[in-house]
Amino acid sequence: MSVLAHVFEAAGIATVVLSSIRPMCEKVSPPRALHCEFPLGRPLGRPNDPEFQHDVLARAFALLDAPSGPVLVDHPEVIESDEQPLACALPPRFDPSLPPAVDEARGLRKAYDRLLARRGVTAVGRVTDADGVPAALGVLHAIANGADWKEAGLPGGNTVAVCHDIRNYYEEAAVELVDGPPPVGRAMEDWFYDQTEAGRTILAARAAIRDSGAKFPIWFYMVAGHR
Amino acid sequence: MNGDQAMRAYAAGLPAPEFPDPAWVTPKPLSESTVAIVTSAALHTPDDDAFTNADTSYRVIDRARRDLVMGHWSPNFDHTGIVLDLDVVYPINRLEELAERGVIGAVAPRHLSFAGNQPDDVATIRLDSGPRAAAALKADGVDVVLLTPV
Numbered sequence: 001m002s003v004l005a006h007v008f009e010a011a012g013i014a015t016v017v018l019s020s021i022r023p024m025c026e027k028v029s030p031p032r033a034l035h036c037e038f039p040l041g042r043p044l045g046r047p048n049d050p051e052f053q054h055d056v057l058a059r060a061f062a063l064l065d066a067p068s069g070p071v072l073v074d075h076p077e078v079i080e081s082d083e084q085p086l087a088c089a090l091p092p093r094f095d096p097s098l099p100p101a102v103d104e105a106r107g108l109r110k111a112y113d114r115l116l117a118r119r120g121v122t123a124v125g126r127v128t129d130a131d132g133v134p135a136a137l138g139v140l141h142a143i144a145n146g147a148d149w150k151e152a153g154l155p156g157g158n159t160v161a162v163c164h165d166i167r168n169y170y171e172e173a174a175v176e177l178v179d180g181p182p183p184v185g186r187a188m189e190d191w192f193y194d195q196t197e198a199g200r201t202i203l204a205a206r207a208a209i210r211d212s213g214a215k216f217p218i219w220f221y222m223v224a225g226h227r
Numbered sequence: 228m229n230g231d232q233a234m235r236a237y238a239a240g241l242p243a244p245e246f247p248d249p250a251w252v253t254p255k256p257l258s259e260s261t262v263a264i265v266t267s268a269a270l271h272t273p274d275d276d277a278f279t280n281a282d283t284s285y286r287v288i289d290r291a292r293r294d295l296v297m298g299h300w301s302p303n304f305d306h307t308g309i310v311l312d313l314d315v316v317y318p319i320n321r322l323e324e325l326a327e328r329g330v331i332g333a334v335a336p337r338h339l340s341f342a343g344n345q346p347d348d349v350a351t352i353r354l355d356s357g358p359r360a361a362a363a364l365k366a367d368g369v370d371v372v373l374l375t376p377v
Contacts, residue, residue: 050314
């Protein structure tokens with residue numbers, strides 16, 4: 001972002017950066033930056049809070065009044081990414097003949113469809129769609145239990161893309177199912193990896209792929225790096 | 228250490244390009260400026276080409292579009308904020324409100340989206356896709372760009 005600010009400014013366009021990683025912003029030093037210590041992935045801070053978002057924008061655009069730069073100013077509020085798992089009911093076991101994650105994913109389909117109908121767009125679809133998510137989890141279940149990942153039939157043959165599709169499917173379903181206020185920052189991620197069969201299956205499949213000697217990017221980026 | 232702290236600590240140590248003689252534009256009044264959003268969230272419409280891993284190009288988002296998905300390849304940040312509210316990543320409705328109130332002059336007809344996970348030398352966006360993006364924004368009469376990361 002800060003690199004593009006320099007490029008645009010050189011072309012004659014004034015820029016304001018919303019910074020998310022302060023040390024990087026200090027190093028690249030764009031002309032004008034408002035550092036926002038908010039959850040990564042939420043540069044305007046709070047979803048569904050137009051007033052707060054306008055406050056961020058007002059502080060950012062105010063930097064255009066600076067007579068010279070670079071200027072780097074901090075938004076006064078810090079928003080922590082909540083590590084507390086959210087309260088979100090998971091479907092009961094329905095078909096015990098299936099791997100648990102496959103059964104679970106099927107059970108979430110109605111919630112996923114409700115959000116899709118309301119929102120009109122989904123991030124699921126890199127290598128599979130919602131219809132393919134349970135089967136993809138079946139493949140990962142097999143990999144976790146010793147199948148060769150290269151021959152197990154992963155959609156698109158892409159370990160990282162299929163994990164994005166599965167996680168997006170779950171997180172979009174969970175937005176419909178969550179009890180109470182909408183989840184903050186990392187709460188949804190914690191729910192996915194710590195509480196769902198799909199999260200456990202992906203972590204187990206990832207460990208199996210790593211232990212099989214696969215190259216680092218093939219397994220590492222299947223989940224968030226600190227896991 | 229939570230996920231955001233881990234990611235911030237990691238990113239702080241990444242190599243950073245230097246701009247020894249940075250340009251500085253003295254902007255005209257905001258109330259007369261056309262404003263565009265440029266994001267690194269890898270947003271795209273469902274009918275547009277998805278971002279590849281290590282994509283150095285950008286997608287153009289028409290001002291009226293709201294059916295956007297985040298095609299970013301990093302699993303290391305929250306992808307649900309945008310599911311709850313597009314504006315928390317791409318504040319297009321907030322910009323429209325600012326234009327209605329006369330705070331900004333106009334909302335640009337097109338906005339741009341890059342993928343934040345660029346090669347360390349950032350050579351392509353610095354020398355190729357970035358300048359092309361700037362020319363496209365200039366052609367649309369853009370005076371001010373708001374850059375939003377993820």
